[in-house]
Amino acid sequence: AQTVTQSQPEMSVQEAETVTLSCTYDTSENNYYLFWYKQPPSRQMILVIRQEAYKQQNATENRFSVNFQKAAKSFSLKISDSQLGDTAMYFCAFMRDTGTASKLTFGTGTRLQVTL
Amino acid sequence: GAGVSQSPSNKVTEKGKDVELRCDPISGHTALYWYRQSLGQGLEFLIYFQGNSAPDKSGLPSDRFSAERTGGSVSTLTIQRTQQEDSAVYLCASSTSGGGPIPTQYFGPGTRLTVL
Numbered sequence: 001a002q003t004v005t006q007s008q009p010e011m012s013v014q015e016a017e018t019v020t021l022s023c024t025y026d027t028s029e030n031n032y033y034l035f036w037y038k039q040p041p042s043r044q045m046i047l048v049i050r051q052e053a054y055k056q057q058n059a060t061e062n063r064f065s066v067n068f069q070k071a072a073k074s075f076s077l078k079i080s081d082s083q084l085g086d087t088a089m090y091f092c093a094f095m096r097d098t099g100t101a102s103k104l105t106f107g108t109g110t111r112l113q114v115t116l
Numbered sequence: 117g118a119g120v121s122q123s124p125s126n127k128v129t130e131k132g133k134d135v136e137l138r139c140d141p142i143s144g145h146t147a148l149y150w151y152r153q154s155l156g157q158g159l160e161f162l163i164y165f166q167g168n169s170a171p172d173k174s175g176l177p178s179d180r181f182s183a184e185r186t187g188g189s190v191s192t193l194t195i196q197r198t199q200q201e202d203s204a205v206y207l208c209a210s211s212t213s214g215g216g217p218i219p220t221q222y223f224g225p226g227t228r229l230t231v232l
Contacts, residue, residue, distance in 0.1 A: 033218055043205060045223035052218060091159065101147030101166045101211055101219050103175070106159040 002027045002094050006107035013082045014115055020067075021077045021110045023092030031097035034068065034075045035104070038088040048090070051075065053097070087114045118142070120224035122208050128230045129198055137193045137227045141210030148191050149211075149221060150183060154204035165191065167213065198231045205229070
């Protein structure tokens with residue numbers, strides 16, 4: 001079974017600063033996908049960024065980037081130029097690559113507060 | 117295009133009653149998932165449907181929970197004889213089948229269930 005660990009229950013960052021959220025996972029699989037989702041107070045889960053395990057290059061999406069360290073089983077999220085709208089719960093998630101659909105295994109989340 | 121929709125948005129019921137939660141996936145997505153988000157348990161996988169294959173029911177917490185997917189589209193999650201511990205947000209997601217682009221799951225806004 002896979003497990004995902006987010007060791008930071010809460011974090012705070014000032015607007016325009018950079019923050020990094022940590023995520024580690026445990027798996028015996030070699031092929032898998034990793035995701036970061038955000039969940040603002042509206043409750044809607046929104047995809048932030050995704051990474052295929054076979055790709056060594058770190059994924060980036062505008063202000064969001066990841067540091068994927070496969071050997072260390074680490075998948076941290078960096079948010080640059082933080083904005084008030086980034087305030088949300090952030091969940092790291094793991095999915096096996098089975099060639100078909102598969103369930104997500106989530107971490108416990110990190111609550112990020114962006115302040116003025 | 118339209119995203120995943122769920123109804124009702126909120127549901128309050130009395131202990132012992134049955135409830136039905138509905139999910140309408142993104143058009144063309146063959147995989148559909150149900151998750152539960154509660155304070156004590158975080159985000160838990162419940163069940164997923166993949167095309168015409170038998171659903172993966174491995175996450176259903178008890179036989180009071182069941183789900184069906186009609187015509188490969190809309191899904192209904194049914195909870196019979198509700199208990200107070202069933203109170204949670206029920207999230208639905210859909211994705212493509214995999215075997216090509218990352219089968220990313222896109223979530224609906226959720227149904228908040230409160231059992232009195």
